[in-house]
Structures are given as structure tokens and as C-alpha cells.
Amino acid sequence: MAKVEMKSISKVYDGGVRAVDNANIVVEDKEFVVLVGPSGCGKSTTLRMVAGLEDITEGELLIDGEKMNDVPPKDRNIAMVFQNYALYPHMSVYENMAFGLRIKKVPKAEIDKRVNDAARILDIEKFLDRKPKALSGGQRQRVAVGRAIVRNPKVFLFDEPLSNLDAKLRVQMRAELSDLHLRLNATMIYVTHDQVEAMTMANKIVVMKDGKIQQIGAPLFLYNHPVNKFVAGFIGSPPMNFLTVKVIDDGNCVLLDEGSFKIKADSSHTEYLKKYAGKEVFFGIRPEDMTYSQAGGNNSITVKVTVVEPLGADIHLWLTTETQPLVARTEPNFTFKVGDTAVFIPRMEKARFFDKETELAIIPSSV
């Protein structure tokens, strides 16, 4: 069992920087939770407070119901894997993995067993005698993970462990870590600024910005029901489009007036948008929810093509209305040229709307 609870946790550094502000996060036993957000939002600070590497200024940290605030790092039964691996260069892979156990005076035979077991799990048995400098980035990363595994911790913490790897290796290691999570059946907290890592690996994502938690939820829930414009724009690539439109209540339905087009809102959104009649809102639509339409017609919008990015599996089309830019993702077989006029029909039932001032979602997540 290893359940981690952060209750109203804050971190104020010397000098007054409030790096984490009133964070409430529950990591269930065996859950893979990913903290994601832009640089400086407080991800590492949160993780370091769980590890005991930073003091907690306010709030409580519980592991399996036991308060951990004042328990020293070595007694928390937590293992952390860092971005820079932090391997000892003069020690072999075996020694690197065994070192922590030696310090703890674990019997030699037990150390040998744990190191060999971890090496087998990570497929690094044949490198055990090598020094870290004779390994590739991905192999070094595996050794760093191995060093965590041999300790048999209650909780694994990862701070951007893949960011030093090239794109292809990152994809491979991502899958390996997900697989490892299943095989070890362990509780893991993983920090990244890469929303793709968050989407692909997490059971639950915590989105942070400026030290504050924005939203916590399953990856697809966050994708489909972002609570605010920040989460909507952060999760998904290319990001959601945001067009400023004016809301018009014409009795039966709600129209959204962009200036160069007027479009009818989905009936399930009408009651919420009516409250904004006469006001401007952000109309959020994902690139894949813009369907190309040769025929045009009702509820279509006409745009100009500014950039064509053929990616093989699909095309990212950069477009513009008379005044506002947006992106559409289309089938790979369409042929578009810069300067073309194109007609799209947005899937209005998928649209999201955000208050112009608060940037909070206007449509509740249950709709």
C-alpha cells in the first residue's frame, strides 16, 4: 500500500517566492499521477516536498495516512529519479545500483539478488560491468530507474526523466516506463512539461500554473472538459483554437458572431451561452473538430489558408478568418495551397466556451 495525500500544501522559498500554493493532490495506491505545466509552475518543488528534499511551508503530507512532514527523506521509503540521472561516473552500473543498499547495510546476497532482478526487468544485464560513460542516454536512464527499483520503495518519483533523450528514444522510454508501472504495481508521481507524456502515461493528470493547481482528472476528461482556457490550450497539439466571438440571443437559438462569420451554437450549449448575450466570449474549437466541407452551406466558416504542414498521417492547416488565426487538422489526401479559400464546418457540439475575463469554462463539464 502506498497512498500519498497532499493537503493544502504550500512552499514559500526564502525571499518570498510562493512556488506552490495550497495544493491538494491525492495519489491513490498504485496510481500513475503526472504533474504537468509550464516551466517554473512548481512541479519539481511539489515532488521535492514529497521526497523530503524541501521543507513544507504549510499543509500536510500523508503517506498511507501517516504524517510525513518531519520525517527525513531516507525514512520515507521513496525513490526519486532525476532528469540528469545523477549516476556516479567512477562506479560500474552494478555498483551504482548497489550503492544505496550498501549504505543501508543490506546483506550482500540480498543486494546481488535485487540488482540482478532490476537489471533483468530493465534489460541492462549485459551492461552491469560498464561505467556510465560507456552507455547511451537511454541506457543511463534505465540505470537511474534501476537504482530506484532496487530500493523497493513505496513510491517512485520521477522529475522529467526523459527530457535529455532524443525524440525517438523518449517515445520508447515512455512506453517502457508505463510497462514498468504495470509490472511493479507501484505508486508513481511523474513530473513533465510535455503534455504528450502526461496524456500517454497518466492515470490522472494534475495541471499546474504559477504554483496553483488548475485541474486534476483523467487524461481524456481534461481533454474534453477543460475547466479553463489555460488547461484547454495546454492539453492537445496543435492546441485548441480560441476565437473571440460575440454572443447573440435570437430567441430560439444562440448565434456566435465573429465579424467575418456567424454560426449557430449547439442546442446543448444554448442555455449557458444565453447568459452572455451581447457580450464577447472565447469560442474554443480543437483542430480536429474543424471538418473540411467542399459544399459549404449552413454553419460553415470561410477562411484563408496561410500555412500548409503535411505530416503524412494528416495535414495541419494554418488558417485565418478576416481577423483571427486558427488551425485545422485534415485528411492527408487533400491538396491545399497557401492563399486558397477553404470552407470548414466546426463540430459545434465539441466546442468549448470561456469567459473573456475569468477565462473559466462557460459550459459545465457534465455537458
Ligand SMILES: Nc1ncnc2c1ncn2[C@@H]1O[C@H](COP(=O)(O)OP(=O)(O)OP(=O)(O)O)[C@@H](O)[C@H]1O
Ligand atoms: N531554491 C529556490 N529558491 C527560491 N526560489 C526557487 C527555488 N527553487 C525554485 N524556485 C522558484 O520556484 C518556482 C517553481 O520552481 P520549480 O523548480 O518547482 O518549477 P518547475 O515547474 O519544476 O519548472 P521546470 O519545468 O522549469 O523544471 C519558480 O519560480 C522558481 O524560480
Ligand SMILES: [Mg+2]
Ligand atoms: Mg522542474
